[in-house]
Amino acid sequence: MDATAANLLLDHHRDHARDLPWRMTPRDPYRTWLSEVMLQQTTVATVTPRFLRFVERWPTVEALAAAPDEEVLGEWAGLGYYARARNLIACACAVAARGGFPRTEGALRKLPGLGAYTAAAVAAIAFGEDAVAIDTNVERVAARVFGIGDRKAAGEAARGSFPAGRHGEFAEALMDLGASICRPKAPNCPACPIAAQCKARALGSPEAFPAPKVKRVRPHRYGIAWWARRGDEVWLVRRPGSGLLGGMAALPGPEWGEERPAANAIAIHRHGFTHFTLDLMVVPCAEPPPGEGWWQPVGELASAGLPTLYRRAVEAALEAEREPRLAA
Ligand code: SF4
Structure with missing residues (x-):
């Protein structure tokens, strides 16, 4: 995606960004981190009410760190992927012990349970670092814009599209485009601000990108x-x-x-x-x-x-x- 397309997307995002409860101004690292952990494998619709309950109960990372494990795990019940909840507790304790979140991707990556994506997302969104956060939404949009079948290769190709100084905003713009317009099924190409730049659309087969995952038989x-x-x-x-x-x-x-x-x-x-x-x-x-x-x-x-x-x-x-x- 060239600089023109990136600017078109950012302009569109300014007027159409989703109003989500963790997107306060300025961004709060605790809420950014918590939302990113909750959103792994879970939809925004499911996460939103659970996120609101969480931050009402534990409004700061220090409050979360001080909570009994059973209460945090109980509040997580139903969200699935429970290793996330155990990592959440370990990470909150580490952050509280050091007096707050570190501000760089590299230092965030050292916290318990923070993978490459979450560290980059928190660094870019909450601290304004030029870190590149690539999630499945971003991979899908990139696969279509560049006409690349392989998800991971598409994500790598997207790295060069992030405009300097605006990585957090651009990551959110791509996430929102992927969630509301460039959906996995039935993308709404006529409403897309970067349709003119999109190879998959030009080929007439946006849904063919990225290539479908090979389904494994579950034991x-x-x-x-x-x-x-x-x-x-x-x-x-x-x-x-x-x-x-x-x-x-x-x-x-x-x-x-x-x-x-x-x-x-x-x-x-x-x-x-x-x-x-x-x-x-x-x-x-x-x-x-x-x-x-x-x-x-x-x-x-x-x-x-x-x-x-x-x-x-x-x-x-x-x-x-x-x-x-x-x-x-
Ligand atoms: S034109 Fe369609 S397929 Fe291409 S990025 Fe936009 S919504 Fe996705």
Whole structure:
């Protein structure tokens, strides 16, 4: 994209930038960082209300660092990709300990959990550094403008398009274009400020860029979730601090495996993770299994901080208790 196209995009962005709650003037590094972490793999529509709750509860990085881990993980429940929440806590503690966010991409990259994209985005957007933030939106727009099939190559080609001194603004302009006009499906080319520069449009096939990812077959796994009841309460545990769903509230159960267990489930919840599909079988048991846990009132399950997998499994089990003949 040449300087003319970059200016056209920036002019368009000045009038059409999305009004998002983390885009205050001047940009706040805490909110910029928090939004970028939340937006990884999650849509703006899902993130917005959760972001607002987060900053109402913990308005500064110091407040977040001082919060108990269980409360932060509970507030994250339902957003998925829980390693992000654990990294968020570690990063908040590191930033609070050093007295604030570092201002450069290189120093930000050294913080726990900050990948190349997030470090560049925070440096460019919050601190005005000429760092280049390339996310999937930017890759898609670049793939189309330059007519390059390979996503990563398109992202690299976009690096030279960022105008000096305006990297943060340009990154946001590209993100907004990718989210609202140059969408993955049905791009709205007639409304695009850089349509005249776009090779994919000239070829008549914008959706063909970038080339589609090769779909991998996801392996299947099975798990048991023990369903121990005591009156109107159910036994919950906290998962180990590391690994999938680490530190999150859960139903108890053994490690998941590739063999389907021979067990009488009252409900089975199928859940898609990034790398595999899980059938979680909810199996009644008379006593809680050994180990630490707590009795959670069924009427207060919403405040237990269960991630989506366990929330859905619990809902399926409660439904099966109400309608036993319809159960799995
Ligand atoms: S012209 Fe169409 S395909 Fe090209 S950048 Fe604009 S919206 Fe995307």
